[in-house]
Amino acid sequence: xxxxxxxxxxxxxxxxNLPDWEASLLSSAQQVHDLSLTVPHWVEKPGxxxxxxxxxxxxxxxxxxxxxxxxIAGAPELTNVSDQVCxxxxxxxxxxxxKFVEIDYLAPLDRxxxxxxxxxxxxxVDRKSSARIVFGAGEYMSIMTNEEDHLRLQSFQPGxxxxxxxxxxxxxxxxxxxxxxxxxxxxxGFLSACPTNTGTGMRVSLLVHLPALVLLDEMEKTSRKFAxxxxxxxxxxxxxxxxxxxxFQISNQLTLGCxxxxxxxxxxxxxxxxxxxxxxxxxxxxxxxKLHLEDKVWRTYGVLRYARxxxxxxxxxxxxFIRLGLDLKILSGWPExxxxxxxxxxxxxxxxxxxxxxRASEKRDKLRADIVKNKLKLKD
Amino acid sequence: MVVSxxxxxxxxxxxCQACKKAKATVRCTTVIxxxxxxxxxxxxxxxxxxxxxPLGNIPELFGHIMAGILGEALVSKxxxxxxxxxxxxxxxxxxxxxxxxxxxxxxxxxQCYKAFSGEMKILLRRLHGSSRHKGRVPRxxxxxxxxxxxxxxxxxxQEAILQERFERAxxxxxxxxxxxxxxx
Numbered sequence: 025x026x027x028x029x030x031x032x033x034x035x036x037x038x039x040x041n042l043p044d045w046e047a048s049l050l051s052s053a054q055q056v057h058d059l060s061l062t063v064p065h066w067v068e069k070p071g072x073x074x075x076x077x078x079x080x081x082x083x084x085x086x087x088x089x090x091x092x093x094x095x096i097a098g099a100p101e102l103t104n105v106s107d108q109v110c111x112x113x114x115x116x117x118x119x120x121x122x123k124f125v126e127i128d129y130l131a132p133l134d135r136x137x138x139x140x141x142x143x144x145x146x147x148x149v150d151r152k153s154s155a156r157i158v159f160g161a162g163e164y165m166s167i168m169t170n171e172e173d174h175l176r177l178q179s180f181q182p183g184x185x186x187x188x189x190x191x192x193x194x195x196x197x198x199x200x201x202x203x204x205x206x207x208x209x210x211x212x213g214f215l216s217a218c219p220t221n222t223g224t225g226m227r228v229s230l231l232v233h234l235p236a237l238v239l240l241d242e243m244e245k246t247s248r249k250f251a252x253x254x255x256x257x258x259x260x261x262x263x264x265x266x267x268x269x270x271x272f273q274i275s276n277q278l279t280l281g282c283x284x285x286x287x288x289x290x291x292x293x294x295x296x297x298x299x300x301x302x303x304x305x306x307x308x309x310x311x312x313x314k315l316h317l318e319d320k321v322w323r324t325y326g327v328l329r330y331a332r333x334x335x336x337x338x339x340x341x342x343x344x345f346i347r348l349g350l351d352l353k354i355l356s357g358w359p360e361x362x363x364x365x366x367x368x369x370x371x372x373x374x375x376x377x378x379x380x381x382x383r384a385s386e387k388r389d390k391l392r393a394d395i396v397k398n399k400l401k402l403k404d
Numbered sequence: 405m406v407v408s409x410x411x412x413x414x415x416x417x418x419x420c421q422a423c424k425k426a427k428a429t430v431r432c433t434t435v436i437x438x439x440x441x442x443x444x445x446x447x448x449x450x451x452x453x454x455x456x457x458p459l460g461n462i463p464e465l466f467g468h469i470m471a472g473i474l475g476e477a478l479v480s481k482x483x484x485x486x487x488x489x490x491x492x493x494x495x496x497x498x499x500x501x502x503x504x505x506x507x508x509x510x511x512x513x514x515q516c517y518k519a520f521s522g523e524m525k526i527l528l529r530r531l532h533g534s535s536r537h538k539g540r541v542p543r544x545x546x547x548x549x550x551x552x553x554x555x556x557x558x559x560x561x562q563e564a565i566l567q568e569r570f571e572r573a574x575x576x577x578x579x580x581x582x583x584x585x586x587x588x
């Protein structure tokens with residue numbers, strides 16, 4: 025009897041009764057392909073102040089106490105970490121039918137798709153082994169395993185949704201920390217691979233569209249002001265100091281000595297201030313430089329209507345003026361969520377998935393011009 | 405810290421402040437706690453002190469910036485030369501030395517924070533303006549201390565405050581606060 029009792033679970037695990045998450049890993053490539061043909065729910069929905077704040081993301085850096093951090097740990101150790109995280113995540117109610125993806129099983133195009141959807145960081149998809157992502161329904165929440173830290177939890181919301189994003193993320197963190205042994209010290213807080221994240225491990229990032237402040241040449245002054253508050257503001261697209269499409273990412277720098285609530289409050293307060301500054305700037309443009317502004321918007325419309333080829337940088341820059349034109353009622357007819365969708369599907373990876381675009385950028389630029397014309401119903 | 409190259413005119417006028425031989429080509433500006441300090445160095449000395457080309461590799465640069473931030477504090481603490489530290493005390497769990505951490509900008513494991521707690525405190529204070537966590541506590545830890553332990557923890561907190569052991573008091577406050585928080 026005893027002998028039989030011992031063998032039973034082993035036999036079970038050898039058969040097809042794998043835990044759901046492990047079975048899910050086996051179809052990683054298919055899952056990412058299916059995902060790539062949809063739009064994340066948080067992109068489809070308008071959010072508070074979404075005419076200026078495009079989206080909110082909060083991420084938490086977490087590590088497990090008894091394992092070396094990913095930069096020095098060996099593959100078996102990292103697999104063990106990923107397995108533990110997946111087991112805990114599969115029991116987390118807040119994720120609602122989570123999907124599990126092993127980065128190692130993915131082709132380069134599928135990895136690119138995950139980066140474009142912000143489900144994975146560029147660093148994660150470059151990792152050699154034992155990196156996974158877990159994401160919940162609608163892609164509101166996700167987990168990366170074995171990036172710089174063992175866990176990176178993320179929560180997305182449309183518009184200025186700091187509190188909603190935090191409410192969900194806090195629940196996920198609670199559910200996971202009930203199962204996993206987090207690396208934590210009462211003095212330093214949550215311990216991270218990089219000391220810049222130690223403490224709360226929290227980074228709140230807002231994507232903000234500030235065309236008026238750029239046109240009025242006030243961005244430098246504005247970012248200097250925010251640097252003093254412990255915030256970073258930089259171009260979201262493009263590298264270094266280059267700003268594309270007047271979209272900026274504003275995020276907190278400090279994670280120690282301030283509570284999660286302090287950080288959320290700071291970002292909310294600053295976002296509201298930025299919204300006011302931008303709105304005042306737009307009003308000023310409308311009263312002082314109305315003709316100039318209208319000319320800029322309509323010229324952009326003209327170019328999008330007649331262009332035969334659009335690079336992604338050109339497109340993002342044009343789209344900024346289309347959005348501004350819509351917000352200021354110079355143009356009408358397109359919902360903002362459609363523009364967000366357009367921003368998603370005109371990225372190189374998604375274009376290859378949605379429109380079977382070629383990998384050659386020249387052909388892709390031609391296709392991009394057609395997609396934009398079609399989506400915006402611009403007749404040639 | 406801002407590293408910038410000097411103009412040709414400035415180069416002719418300035419001498420390296422470290423070796424006092426070569427002409428200075430690099431200006432290194434550091435602002436710590438609102439105190440600005442400027443150093444003019446030649447390329448060789450700049451490299452020796454760990455200042456690199458600002459357009460160079462970013463993780464490496466970050467490591468060097470941290471080394472720069474720490475350098476001052478560590479020299480004053482007489483921890484020893486860079487070379488010595490490479491062979492100096494290492495983390496008992498993962499074997500990383502503090503010099504290795506400086507180079508990479510990342511620690512090897514959670515124990516590193518304990519192994520280098522003195523240096524860490526200085527570094528964290530420079531990076532964040534504080535070395536004391538004020539936020540959430542993991543649920544496991546919070547529930548372990550809940551219930552029967554709470555009265556004892558509160559007593560301990562009172563004692564810590566009376567004895568002016570404020571670091572311990574803050575730790576206890578965090579734990580008690582987490583234990584008292586409603587479970588979601």
